[in-house]
Amino acid sequence: MANAYKVSRIKERVEEKEGIPPVQQRLIFGGKQMNDDKTAEEYNLEGGATLHLVLALRGGCA
Numbered sequence: 001m002a003n004a005y006k007v008s009r010i011k012e013r014v015e016e017k018e019g020i021p022p023v024q025q026r027l028i029f030g031g032k033q034m035n036d037d038k039t040a041e042e043y044n045l046e047g048g049a050t051l052h053l054v055l056a057l058r059g060g061c062a
Contacts, residue, residue: 005039007043028052
């Protein structure tokens with residue numbers, strides 16, 4: 001992953017590989033939700049860094 005990648009681009013890559021739309025993704029690094037407009041470099045992501053993916057599913061009780 002390139003340091004210049006915005007978080008939004010990382011989410012697009014997840015969609016390409018896993019089929020999860022970016023709108024349903026919440027990426028967490030260092031215990032904080034990542035902002036779509038920031039870059040990997042701004043979060044000091046390095047090779048081997050672990051990101052946590054939380055799904056924000058829509059819906060409710062029927």
